[in-house]
Amino acid sequence: MTHDTSQQPGSGRAGQPHLLYVAWGFPPCRGGGVYRALATANRFAEQGWRVTVLTAERDTFIRFTGADPTLEDRVDPRVEVVRVPFDWPIHEANLRNWSRFRATRPKAWAKLRSRRDQLPFPEVGYGPWRGVIEGAAERIHAADPVDLVVATANPHVAFTAAWKLHRNHSVPYVMDYRDAWLLDVFSGDRLHDERSRAARWERKLVDAAHEVWFVNDPIRDWHRDLYPAHAGKMHTVANGFDAELAPAVHDRGPVGDRPLVFGYIGTVSPKVPLKEFVEGWQLARSQSPDLDGAEAHIHGYLGFYAQPRVDMLATINSAADDGLSYQGPVGKTDIGKVYDGLDVQLLILGAGRYVTSGKVFEYLATGLPVVSVHDPINAASDILRGHPLWFPVTDLQPESVARALADAAHAAHTADEQTRRAAREFGARFRRDLQLDPRIAALRSAIAPAGAPAPEVTAP
Incomplete structure (x- = not known):
């Protein structure tokens, strides 16, 4: 072409x-x-x-x-x-x-x-x-x-x-x-x-x-x-x-009492701690009232090729009864609709001091809460530090992942207008x-x- x-x-x-x-x-x-x-x-x-x-x-x-x-x-x-x-x-x-x-x-x-x-x-x-x-x-x-x-x-x-x-x-x-x-x-x-x-x-x-x-x-x-x-x-x-491709930036307001939708958008590589996230998600769903009826959607490719990796798909499907599902890839021009349907974003990354991921910037553009399910030393932590709706794990044990998910869920239900505005302003710097x-x-x-x-x- x-x-x-x-x-x-x-x-x-x-x-x-x-x-x-x-x-x-x-x-x-x-x-x-x-x-x-x-x-x-x-x-x-x-x-x-x-x-x-x-x-x-x-x-x-x-x-x-x-x-x-x-x-x-x-x-x-x-x-x-x-x-x-x-x-x-x-x-x-x-x-x-x-x-x-x-x-x-x-x-x-x-x-x-x-x-x-x-x-x-x-x-x-x-x-x-x-x-x-x-x-x-x-x-x-x-x-x-x-x-x-x-x-x-x-x-x-x-x-x-x-x-x-x-x-x-x-x-x-x-x-x-x-x-x-x-x-x-x-x-x-x-x-x-x-x-x-x-x-x-x-x-x-x-x-x-x-x-x-x-x-x-x-x-x-x-x-x-x-x-x-x-x-x-x-x-x-x-x-x-990218401003023209970024999710719509607007104040979505507090969620209130309806069940939350968590979402991951991006390629799931073999380095991504998918299993650790799933274990933490199941634990959080069983313990936190803020996650009653909550769902988590995985959008993107499982692996680097067109066909999803069988092992990754099986890991996701193992928590289907807990609201976790694989939604498949999404076109970039349709991605705004996906973000509009989320209440909390899941940043699930492989470990490494030098790992950032371009996805973190798109997440920041929305002003929505971000749960970091990755090694705290990742370079992505340097980008997110100071974000008022950032919820990082302290390690990748199920209890730590569950705690971060529960804290983000509570913030999605209750964060005031000033906090949400500060989150949007924080993200705007990364255009x-x-x-x-x-x-x-x-x-x-x-x-x-x-x-x-x-x-x-x-x-x-």
């Missing part, structure tokens, strides 16, 4: 720079990082840049990860989307497309395929995409010279397109991390030895980058310690929430454009042609 632009390649106005944005996951991809990618491309366009997005073919997401077609309508019409092939044979389910070797020796085939994937670039599954996107980046630059590349990971192979244009044409680039490459954000352990190809690639890329972006301060600070000579080019660009605009302005100043006027920053 390609969006025509009013400015054809090579015909941009003086002072209107050309951005190449490289992202494997872009609408209709439904992965968590797609919202950051969509918002970044759109915001650059809104600030007067000619934007070309380089991404994978639509069929990649429809076949393998699940798609949300409603997101495509949110791509700014000024953004040109260039889609290139992406081959993902490890997820090929059609046996007719399997070789005899794969069919008869699947383990040997998988091992060989993993090695082959990493020959062009050290990333299993994604390495072969390097040649595809580097060639596409060269063609885009030849048709309409690129002034800046922003490449977002993961996969980290996206950085190679930026590196290619920098090496061959001195185009500056920004590395935008959603998580990290060498750091396990859940355990805090280092993933690749300093002599590994991945580590050597990252050193080379960071050394040449104009800026490096991270989603929270703990991840940024870890990398500043790793690359002290480049600490000054490293910035936190938090995810934030995504407020996170992006300072960096976009700095980049524009750094690459603006001599004498070219900087554009006025527009409101979203």
Whole structure:
């Protein structure tokens, strides 16, 4: 899918720079990082840049990860989307497309395929995409010279397109991390030895980058310690929430005596403490009068692929008699209706000092109570601290989870207007454009042609 632009390649106005944005996951991809990618491309366009997005073919997401077609309508019409092939044979389910070797020796085939994937670039599954996107980046630059590349990971192979244009044409680039490459954000352990190809690639890329972006301060600070000579080019660009996609912000008033609806919205990964939440939920329902008749709805994907994981679904269904249910995925454009039906939000995250999750910002936009069912040291706690309707667990034992759920339920029934207003005002600070605009302005100043006027920053 390609969006025509009013400015054809090579015909941009003086002072209107050309951005190449490289992202494997872009609408209709439904992965968590797609919202950051969509918002970044759109915001650059809104600030007067000619934007070309380089991404994978639509069929990649429809076949393998699940798609949300409603997101495509949110791509700014000024953004040109260039889609290139992406081959993902490890997820090929059609046996007719399997070789005899794969069919008869699947383990040997998988091992060989993993090695082959990493020959062009050290990333299993994604390495072969390097040649595809580097060639596409060269063609885009030849048709309409690129002034800046922003490449977002993961996969980290996206950085190679930026590196290619920098090496061959001195185009500056920004590395935008959603998580990290060498750091396990859940355990805090280092993933690749300093002599590994991945580590050597990252050193080379960071050394040449104009800026490096991270989603929270703990991840940024870890990398500043790793690359002290480049600490000054490293910035936190938090995810934030998208004003046009955020739930309606209004005073819903106290719930009163009706049964409450709790809700989780987002992908349930294997790192999420789903079992611990279910045990705490069952205990809270049995103990707290504020949860009489309460329901908890899980919205989103169970696992990373289109089909829900059987074990996760079984865990949820085990508490069906206690009001817990799986509601399936929800399109981004329909998500406001889901939020409008909630009284309390459930933030259930994997453990890790470096874990934030983009979902926390969308939750904050609503002003509704938030129950944090995650390790207290998570970076999400840094974002939520000070929220007047935040109810964190002290640990993941059933008693602690139940206590937080009961406290949130009581607040939903009784919180006064002043407290609810303070919660909405707290969340408003985390609008995504407020996170992006300072960096976009700095980049524009750094690459603006001599004498070219900087554009006025527009409101979203």
